Amino acid sequence: MEAELAGATLRIDFPHPVDTARAAELTDWLRDVAGSVAAVSGRFPVRDVRVRVVESSRGDGTPISFGRVLRNDGHTVDLFVDMERPIAEFYGDWEATHEFSHLLLPRISVRQRWISEGFASYYQNVLMARAGQYTPRQAIDKLSQGFSRGRASSPAMSPNEAARAGMRHARYKIYWSGAAIALLADVELRERSGGSESLDTVLERFQHCCLPSQRRWSGRALFAQFDRLIDEPVFMPLYRRYADAPGFPDVDEVLSRDIVEEAIIAVRTSTN
Numbered sequence: 001m002e003a004e005l006a007g008a009t010l011r012i013d014f015p016h017p018v019d020t021a022r023a024a025e026l027t028d029w030l031r032d033v034a035g036s037v038a039a040v041s042g043r044f045p046v047r048d049v050r051v052r053v054v055e056s057s058r059g060d061g062t063p064i065s066f067g068r069v070l071r072n073d074g075h076t077v078d079l080f081v082d083m084e085r086p087i088a089e090f091y092g093d094w095e096a097t098h099e100f101s102h103l104l105l106p107r108i109s110v111r112q113r114w115i116s117e118g119f120a121s122y123y124q125n126v127l128m129a130r131a132g133q134y135t136p137r138q139a140i141d142k143l144s145q146g147f148s149r150g151r152a153s154s155p156a157m158s159p160n161e162a163a164r165a166g167m168r169h170a171r172y173k174i175y176w177s178g179a180a181i182a183l184l185a186d187v188e189l190r191e192r193s194g195g196s197e198s199l200d201t202v203l204e205r206f207q208h209c210c211l212p213s214q215r216r217w218s219g220r221a222l223f224a225q226f227d228r229l230i231d232e233p234v235f236m237p238l239y240r241r242y243a244d245a246p247g248f249p250d251v252d253e254v255l256s257r258d259i260v261e262e263a264i265i266a267v268r269t270s271t272n
Contacts, residue, residue, distance in 0.1 A: 003031045008044035010034055015055040015083065025087045026053065030096065036127040037100045041204035045103045045211055049075045056080035064095040069102045075212075077103075092133055098124040104203050105222070106211060112219030112243070114159040118178010121146060122186075129265040136261045143179070144255060150176025151248040158244045160219075173248070180249040181242060185234050187254050190263055197230055198264075205229040219243065 001023060003010040010030060014023050030051055038044040056065045063085035070076040077099050081090075090096075101123040108116045122143070129139035153172035154162055162170035162177065186199035206229060217225075223235035242249050254260070 001027050003027050003034075005031055005034050006038040006043040008034070008038070008046060009048050011048070011050045013050065013052045015053065018083070022083065026090070029087060029090050032091070032131070033096045034100055036097065036131045037104065037123075039130070040104060040123070040127075040200050041207050043207075045203075045207050046075045047212075049077060049103065052076060052078045054078060054080045055083050057082075062095075063089045063093050067095045067099040069099055071107050075103060094124045094128055097127050101127065104207075106213040107216045108222060109216055109218045111160060111163055112222075113163040114174045114178040115181075115219050115222065116178070117175045118180070119182045121175045122179040122182035126265055136265045139265050140255060140260060143183070144252075146172075146176045147180055147248070147251055147255070150180065155248070156246050158242075158246050160243050161246075177242070177248060180251045181238050183251055183260075184249060184254060185238060186264060187257065187259060188234050189230065190259055192232075195263060202226050202229055 001012045001014070003012065012023075012027055012030060014026070034044055034049075062082070064079055064081050066078075066080040068078050070078065077096075079096055079099065098120045101120040102116060104123065105116055105119055125134065125139045125142050125146075128134045129136055134142065149172040153176075154165065154170040157165060157170055157173055159173065159177040159181075162173035167174065182199060185202075189197040189199060189202070206226065209229070210225065219239060220236070223239045226235040227233040
């Protein structure tokens, strides 16, 4: 099946056989998830994406057991799902939002995997709240819980060291140190500009200048490009401060600021 969205086409492959009504409601759900990502910049970050819905028998009690993004030949999002779960559970699950959020960034070096996983982890919570699937308080709590897991994960490692060590050794450091840096950048941009700049606007400008991209970006190259799109540097100072520093960014006070709920999270993009 195909679904049109903000100038992009979602080409959706379902397992066979699939009930027509079930395929239709899952297509609507995928369109809504992709729409929440498109709302970051006003259009979906790539023009054409293939979504492969793969039936999973893992039985872990969630509608989506695993997801991944492949960029070898175009853009493909694989979602391994329990086709029997009610559609309301799909709307309440963060996995698809996380995977679609990866497309806001280009392919990034595995040495800085904390950026790609971290920004997607940040946006999975922000966008679920904007779409009305989380309350603002729930989104903030989920971010806080993620930061706590990241802080406890491999505390002697820096984000770059964690990326080199890999998921088996430093999973939560990889996912949540990048999310912490995304939050710090977003808040700094909004506060210093009076709301005229944000992580959303940086990604919008990056989309217009640099996506789609065939190259694999280093973290330094990506953050340097982000800084070229704003008035004063934000991203490279954060990179220099945290990328090779052990421990975890101090984000508790920043997360508690009113701007997080009032300007970042509580922006509704859906009536679902």
